[in-house]
Amino acid sequence: xxxxxxxxxxxxxxxxxxxxxxxxxxxxxxxxxxxxxxxxxxxxxxxxxxxxxxxxxxxxxxxxxxxxxxxxxxxxxxxxxxxxxxxxxxxxxxxxxxxxxxxxxxxxxxxxxxxxxxxxxxxxxxxxxxxxxxxxxxxxxxxxxxxxxxxxxxxxxxxxxxxxxxxxxxxxxxxxxxxxxxxxxxxxxxxxxxxxxxxxxxxxxxxxxxxxxxxxxxxxxxxxxxxxxxxxxxxxxxxxxxxxxxxxxxxxxxxxxxxxxxxxxxxxxxxxxxxxxxxxxxxxxxxxxxxxxxxxxxxxxxxxxxxxxxxxxxxxxxxxxxxxxxxxxxxxxxxxxxxxxxxxxxxxxxxxxxxxxxxxxxxxxxxxxxxxxxxxxxxxxxxxxxxxxxxxxxxxxxxxxxxxxxxxxxxxxxxxxxxxxxxxxxxxxxxxxxxxxxxxxxxxxxxxxxxxxxxxxxxxxxxxxxxxxxxxxxxxxxxxxxxxxxxxxxxxxxxxxxxxxxxxxxxxxxxxxxxxxxxxxxxxxxxxxxxxxxxxxxxxxxxxxxxxxxxxxxxxxxxxxxxxxxxxxxxxxxxxxxxxxxxxxxxxxxxxxxxxxxxxxxxxxxxxxxxxxxxxxxxxxxxxxxxxxxxxxxxxxxxxxxxxxxxxxxxxxxxxxxxxxxxxxxxxxxxxxxxxxxxxxxxxxxxxxxxxxxxxxxxxxxxxxxxxxxxxxxxxxxxxxxxxxxxxxxxxxxxxxxxxxxxxxxxxxxxxxxxxxxxxxxxxxxxxxxxxxxxxxxxxxxxxxxxxxxxx
Numbered sequence: 001x002x003x004x005x006x007x008x009x010x011x012x013x014x015x016x017x018x019x020x021x022x023x024x025x026x027x028x029x030x031x032x033x034x035x036x037x038x039x040x041x042x043x044x045x046x047x048x049x050x051x052x053x054x055x056x057x058x059x060x061x062x063x064x065x066x067x068x069x070x071x072x073x074x075x076x077x078x079x080x081x082x083x084x085x086x087x088x089x090x091x092x093x094x095x096x097x098x099x100x101x102x103x104x105x106x107x108x109x110x111x112x113x114x115x116x117x118x119x120x121x122x123x124x125x126x127x128x129x130x131x132x133x134x135x136x137x138x139x140x141x142x143x144x145x146x147x148x149x150x151x152x153x154x155x156x157x158x159x160x161x162x163x164x165x166x167x168x169x170x171x172x173x174x175x176x177x178x179x180x181x182x183x184x185x186x187x188x189x190x191x192x193x194x195x196x197x198x199x200x201x202x203x204x205x206x207x208x209x210x211x212x213x214x215x216x217x218x219x220x221x222x223x224x225x226x227x228x229x230x231x232x233x234x235x236x237x238x239x240x241x242x243x244x245x246x247x248x249x250x251x252x253x254x255x256x257x258x259x260x261x262x263x264x265x266x267x268x269x270x271x272x273x274x275x276x277x278x279x280x281x282x283x284x285x286x287x288x289x290x291x292x293x294x295x296x297x298x299x300x301x302x303x304x305x306x307x308x309x310x311x312x313x314x315x316x317x318x319x320x321x322x323x324x325x326x327x328x329x330x331x332x333x334x335x336x337x338x339x340x341x342x343x344x345x346x347x348x349x350x351x352x353x354x355x356x357x358x359x360x361x362x363x364x365x366x367x368x369x370x371x372x373x374x375x376x377x378x379x380x381x382x383x384x385x386x387x388x389x390x391x392x393x394x395x396x397x398x399x400x401x402x403x404x405x406x407x408x409x410x411x412x413x414x415x416x417x418x419x420x421x422x423x424x425x426x427x428x429x430x431x432x433x434x435x436x437x438x439x440x441x442x443x444x445x446x447x448x449x450x451x452x453x454x455x456x457x458x459x460x461x462x463x464x465x466x467x468x469x470x471x472x473x474x475x476x477x478x479x480x481x482x483x484x485x486x487x488x489x490x491x492x493x494x495x496x497x498x499x500x501x502x503x504x505x506x507x508x509x510x511x512x513x514x515x516x517x518x519x520x521x522x523x524x525x526x527x528x529x530x531x532x533x534x535x536x537x538x539x540x541x542x543x544x545x546x547x548x549x550x551x552x553x554x555x556x557x558x559x560x561x562x563x564x565x566x567x568x569x570x571x572x573x574x575x576x577x578x579x580x581x582x583x584x585x586x587x588x589x590x591x592x593x594x595x596x597x598x599x600x601x602x603x604x605x606x607x608x609x610x611x612x613x614x615x616x617x618x619x620x621x622x623x624x625x626x627x628x629x630x631x632x633x634x635x636x637x638x639x640x641x642x643x644x645x646x647x648x649x650x651x652x653x654x655x656x657x658x659x660x661x662x663x664x665x666x667x668x669x670x671x672x673x674x675x676x677x678x679x680x681x682x683x684x685x686x687x688x689x690x691x692x693x694x695x696x697x698x699x700x701x702x703x704x705x706x707x708x709x710x711x712x713x714x715x716x717x718x719x720x721x722x723x724x725x726x727x728x729x730x731x732x733x734x735x736x737x738x739x740x741x742x743x744x745x746x747x748x749x750x751x752x753x754x755x756x757x758x759x760x761x762x763x764x765x766x767x768x769x770x771x772x773x774x775x776x777x778x779x780x781x782x783x784x785x786x787x788x789x790x791x792x
Contacts, residue, residue, distance in 0.1 A: 020090040023101035027108040029075045032101065036084060037070055043088040046507055051731045054087035075106060127174035127185045127243050128431070133300045133329070134172050136293030137165075140284055144173050147282050148241070148263045149180050155257055155264040157272055160286035163326030163439070166267040169286055170243050173265060181263070183238040186212055188256070191397060192248030193269055193440055198395070198522050199248045202255045203554055206231050209242070209256070217551030219734055219772050222590045224554075228255040234771055235262050243267075250274035257281075288323030297325065301332035306343070313343035320347070326439060330425070334379065337424050373445045377427070383414075384421045389453060390461045391428075391438060392446035395526050396519035398437040402499045403519075406468030407461050409497030435515075459530070464498050466535045469516070469523045471500040473542035476509035481545035483654070485618045486578045486585070489538040513546045517555075524559045533566030537579055544582040548589075556586035557595075577606030581619055588626050596626055617646035617655055624662060637666050654695070657686035661699040668706050676706045697726035701739050704746070713750045717743065737766040741778065748785065756785050 021042055023035040045053070070076075076084075078099055085098045144156050156173075158166050174185055188208055190200045200208075203224035210220055210227060213234050221227050240262045247253050247268040257264050257280060266272070266281060275281040289297065295318060299307050307314050321327035335346060377385060387408050391399070394407055405415035419436050422428040428436045438446070450458060470492050477488060503509045513520075520543050527536040540559035547556045560583035584599035600623050607615040624639035640662045647655035664679035680703045687696040700723035707716035720743040727736035740763035747756035760782040767775035 020085065020088060020094045022094070022097050026101070027105060029105060032075060032105045033070060035101075036076070036081070039085070039088050040070070045088065046505065048506075048731070050084065050087040052729050054083045075102060078102060127187050127241075128171055130171055130175045131168050133297060133332075134168060135297035135300060136289055137169055137172075137286070140169065140286065141173060141176060144265070144284055145177055145180075147284075148173075148177050148265070155266055155275070155281035157275055157281040157283045158265060158267045158286060159269065159271060159283060163324045164286050164288065165325040166269075166286055167245050168325070170245060170265050170267050174241060174243055177241065181239050181241040183240045185241040185243065187243045187245065189245045189397065190247045190252060192246045192252065198525060199252060201554075202252050203227065205244075205252070205256055207552060207554075210234075211550075213771070216734055216770055216772075217549065219770060220551050221773075222553070224255070230773060231256075232259055233773070236260050238262060241265065247272065254280075289325060289328070290323065291318055294318045294321065294323055294328055297328050298332055301329075302335055302343075306335075306339075310343040313347040316347035317343065330373070330427070333425060373427075373442065377445075377449070380421065380425065380427075384418045387415070387418045388422055388427055388446055389450040390458075392443060392450045393458050393462045394465055396522045398431065398435045398519070400434055400436075400501070400516075402472075402501050403465060403468050404436070406498045406500075407465040409461075409464055412499055462526070462530050463532065463535075464495060466523060466527050466530075466532055466539070467492065467495040467498045468500060469520055470535055470539050470542065471495075471498060472503065472512065472516075473520060473539060475500065475503050476513050477542045477545055479503060479506045479509035480513070480549065484545055485622075486541070486544060486582045487576070487612065487615050489541040489576070489578070492538060510546075513543065514550075517543075517547075517552075521555055521559065524562055528562045528566045533563075536566050537563035537576065541576070541578055541582065544586075548582075548586065551589075553586040553589045557583055557590070557592075560586070577603040577610070577612070577615065580606065581615070581622070584619075585622060588622065588629075593626065593630060597623070600626070613646050614650055614652060614655075617643045617650070617652070617659075620646070621655070621659060621662070628662070628666065633666055633669060637663070640666065653686045654690040654692050657683040657690065657692070657699070658695050660686070661695065661702055664699075664706070665702050668702065668709065671709075673706050673710050677703070677710070680706060693726050693730060694732070697723045697730065697732070697735065697739075700726065701735075701742065704739070704742060708742075708746050708749070713746060716746050720746065733766050733770060734772065737763040737770075737772075737778075740766070741781075744781075744785070753786055757782065760785055 021039055023032065026032050026035060040050070043050075081098055081102055082095045085095050090098070144158075147154060147156050158170055158173075160166050174187075178185070186209055188200070188205050190205060192199045206224065206227045207220065209231050213231075215230070215234070221230055235258045238261065240258060242256065242258050242262060242264045244253060244256055244264060244266045247266050247270070249270055250272050253266055253272065253275060264281075266275070271283075272281070276283050295307070295314065298314065298317070317331055318328075321331060331346065335341060335343065377388065380388065387404065387410075390407050391404070394403075399407070401412050401416045401419060404419055405412040408415055408418075410418075419428060419430075423430050423436065427442055428438055431437050474489065474492055477484075481488075501512055503512060520539065524536055524539045524543075527533070527539060540563040543559065544556050547553070547559075560579045563579045564583070580599040581603035584596045584603060587593075587596035587599065600619055604616060604619045604623075607613075607619065620639045620643035624636045624643060627633070627636035627639060640659055644656060644659040644663065647653075647659055660679045660683035664676040664683065667673070667676035667679060680699050683699045684696060684703070687693075687699060700719045704716045704719035704723065707713075707719055720739055723739045724736055724743070727733070727739065740759045744756045744759035744763065747753070747759060760778060764775060764778040764782055767778050
């Protein structure tokens with residue numbers, strides 16, 4: 001939205017002057033979502049702005065729901081479209097036009113021949129697109145389809161050597177059986193044999209699946225066991241296919257198998273005998289392609305005419321590639337990229353570069369892999385070959401153009417051309433726009449080649465890629481958390497040859513952090529392993545606020561422990577108190593109280609040493625909250641009072657207000673309602689000055705509780721409603737439901753049964769939309785209050 005000197009142009013006024021853009025003549029769901037994205041860009045609004053403006057015009061539009069809808073290629077619901085267009089400044093006539101366009105798309109999609117079923121609104125992590133070049137495996141596909149279609153679901157374990165095409169097979173299978181799974185498909189790459197050795201932990205994978213199911217961050221249980229239970233519960237009575245790709249061992253897989261009527265496809269190089277012995281999965285081994293299947297795969301890529309022209313050369317290529325699909329793909333890519341090359345010349349070169357890649361194939365009969373790789377590598381120009389070798393020091397699951405440019409110390413445009421060359425040679429795969437991944441066999445080969453380069457060169461590249469992530473993460477952190485509770489790390493110095501990602505606003509920062517989350521976690525560990533301890537703790541701090549926001553508290557604990565471990569090494573610098581504080585906050589969220597208390601105290605000592613009084617106040621407040629949750633109200637009051645005293649001394653009004661609300665709540669728990677009322681009223685006055693609407697909403701909820709216990713029903717209801725209104729504006733749906741339940745309790749106590757039923761019904765609707773486990777409790781409570789008890 002156009003802004004100048006702190007003023008903003010209202011999209012409603014802008015619409016009057018120019019008119020809200022109408023959707024083009026689109027006929028696909030993806031095209032319609034593109035039109036919505038263009039409308040958002042035209043309005044110049046963030047997701048939070050849209051949520052607020054929709055609420056102001058009488059519509060509910062949670063920013064998290066909108067962000068999810070615009071990240072997919074499926075038709076959003078009509079009420080979301082209407083609220084979105086309204087928030088962008090549209091009139092009722094504009095809304096009608098947009099809903100008409102949506103209806104036309106829905107009709108077109110339904111009428112399209114062989115139109116695939118629209119994915120369910122919560123199934124965002126669908127199986128990746130099918131691969132065009134797929135040969136053979138007919139018997140395996142038939143068997144897998146029969147196993148997956150059996151009553152009661154089950155799991156198919158696809159095993160085989162590296163490069164044999166397990167992932168390609170799983171993707172083809174997922175698309176082939178889509179009609180058997182009406183409720184959608186989920187996909188997770190477990191990176192069981194990733195070059196970095198950083199396989200996805202089961203708890204992390206479960207959390208990824210919960211994110212895909214749109215479970216709000218603050219409603220995810222704190223323990224891995226409870227998260228796994230919630231994951232299975234969400235899939236109860238549904239028909240979903242879960243693809244678990246590249247598993248390391250049975251322990252990694254066990255918590256992820258969905259059960260019920262769902263099914264799973266698991267791929268692994270390991271036999272995973274435990275799953276087979278217990279009957280949890282049926283094994284399906286992919287062997288090397290037969291000669292006939294290898295011919296079929298080459299024909300799909302090269303064409304029948306070129307194959308018939310040189311049959312003897314084709315036979316030699318097939319023999320050299322030993323039936324390994326990855327090797328055949330690389331050879332075919334080179335041939336397709338150079339249609340003038342004679343196939344016999346390629347076959348001759350393969351024969352002269354024998355070598356094998358036994359160290360990376362684990363003894364599987366995939367001979368001549370080094371020959372295939374070296375043949376493709378030697379045809380690269382020197383700059384592309386150098387980048388290929390440097391990519392071996394990057395251990396993340398994928399890399400973007402700016403990150404690769406930093407790694408190589410080159411300009412992004414030049415790096416993009418080199419990445420394209422590596423992709424054309426099948427030494428990289430552009431698996432998503434602008435994101436390049438490397439098969440781990442190729443990563444190993446690149447590392448083998450890079451070992452001949454100077455160690456100083458590889459270390460400089462490692463430092464540059466770490467600086468790329470650090471500089472960009474630091475900029476993103478400032479947008480995500482402009483007033484952090486944990487002190488930020490100092491702004492990193494811009495390093496020579498490093499190209500940070502440009503981030504224009506909060507939406508861009510959040511999108512970058514979401515896309516790079518796994519890479520950043522790997523980078524933090526890689527920095528520590530390489531001895532870059534300062535970058536390890538700075539990276540850990542720069543991503544802590546984002547991880548806290550999305551509820552990935554286990555990752556916060558893990559990365560901060562890496563930072564603290566680096567500081568403890570001989571010669572390591574003293575870790576900042578912020579590392580202990582961030583770890584403590586996350587541990588408290590996870591109910592790891594002893595760990596939280598230990599690190600809060602460590603942070604307090606370090607902040608006292610450096611004289612950081614504001615940080616000390618934040619830590620005292622955190623300790624107060626921890627003690628309050630444990631029922632130690634006297635200690636909680638003591639810590640909270642220390643925080644309040646420091647905030648007042650520093651004239652930090654927002655901190656004062658939050659501490660006052662905490663004090664008021666503690667007074668109310670002890671029945672000291674007069675003191676509680678005074679504290680919370682002061683808190684509201686301060687928060688209305690500072691603009692912290694979340695804290696203000698929480699304080700209005702506290703005031704509702706206080707007035708309720710003072711017997712002031714009308715005032716209590718007004719306070720609760722004020723909190724509900726604020727939570728709706730913020731898109732905080734769970735706390736809206738929580739306050740609605742408090743309001744229902746008030747109505748029950750005053751004998752207004754109809755109002756209680758209404759509030760409970762609205763709370764239940766929200767909890768069911770969130771698929772929150774408390775929905776069952778709310779449903780039963782609604783039934784006891786005399787309302788209808790809908791089926792779960």
